[in-house]
Amino acid sequence: MKNRKRLRKMTVLSLLFALAMIFSFVESRLPTFIPIPGVKLGLCNVVVIFTLLRLGAPEAIAVSVLRVLLSSLLFGNMAAFFYSLAGAVLSLAGMILLSKTKLFSPVGISVAGGVLHNIGQILMAMLILGTAGVLYYLPVLLIAGTVAGALIGLAAAYLTKRVDI
Amino acid sequence: MKADKKTRTLRDLVLILSLLCIGLILFFILRGSMQAGTQVAVIVDNETVATYSLLTDGEYPLLDGKNLLVIEEGAAYIGESECPDHLCERMGRIRKSGARIVCLPHHLTVKII
Structure with a gap:
């Protein structure tokens, strides 16, 4: 019985990871409609939030970090990997903390995740470029992160409510 | 609930x-x-490698031709870039001090001063 449960969890996690990879690929094919580095929808976060709320923090960390690693290798480059990782780690940390407090719905959690993802990328850009100049993009990235986060959060809230795993 | x-x-x-x-x-x-600027600085890895006047039109290849800086009618923009995302080309024209175009893949910043 215990084995069956473990097997089931492993299968579900693998499926979620595969789904995150598909979203990554779709997103890498989408045209960027705002020409500022780091502005994107963050489709994968639907899966990460779903995993976080339905399975737990360690599972969400696994899906997110593996996703960043593999999608950078497949669809991006090593520079993209560092930006994505910084964003993903900061965003995950914030979302896990917020979900523990139970103060916000998935939409609020996702908004925080989106904004923190962009802040993480700016911090990494400051580190790599060695200049605070990239802070110039902070206002736009804050707004973009909030809007994208809210949209993704709505999708994640709907899924978490409706989809049974 | x-x-x-x-x-x-x-x-x-x-x-x-x-x-x-x-x-x-x-x-x-x-x-x-931000105010109207007079010069454009080219910064690579936090070091200013060149400055050009915004008042004279011209085309300047940067980083051995990997990016092309165009100055036209008091505004600067990236005309062409070899980078994978081409975001810098689409960031448009900058003319006010402090405005900048960043090409992350090439560690390049073009800034109005």
Whole structure:
């Protein structure tokens, strides 16, 4: 019985990871409609939030970090990997903390995740470029992160409510 | 349970609106502090490698031709880039001091001073 449960969890996690990879690929094919580095929808976060709320923090960390690693290798480059990782780690940390407090719905959690993802990328850009100049993009990235986060959060809230795993 | 859901939605809205406000305020502070610039600086890895006057039109290849800087009618833009995302080409024309175009893949910043 215990084995069956473990097997089931492993299968579900693998499926979620595969789904995150598909979203990554779709997103890498989408045209960027705002020409500022780091502005994107963050489709994968639907899966990460779903995993976080339905399975737990360690599972969400696994899906997110593996996703960043593999999608950078497949669809991006090593520079993209560092930006994505910084964003993903900061965003995950914030979302896990917020979900523990139970103060916000998935939409609020996702908004925080989106904004923190962009802040993480700016911090990494400051580190790599060695200049605070990239802070110039902070206002736009804050707004973009909030809007994208809210949209993704709505999708994640709907899924978490409706989809049974 | 229902009331709890409502307060959570309210908190979400407060979070979203305050973040949007912070973003907008920062945006307008940044815009307000900008004045028309006279020169454009080319910065690679935090070192200014060249400066050009905004007053004379011209085309300047940067980084051994990997990016092309174009100065036209007092504005600067990236005409062509070999980088994978081509975002810098689409960032448009900059003319006010402090405005910048960043090409992350090439560690390149073009900034009005």
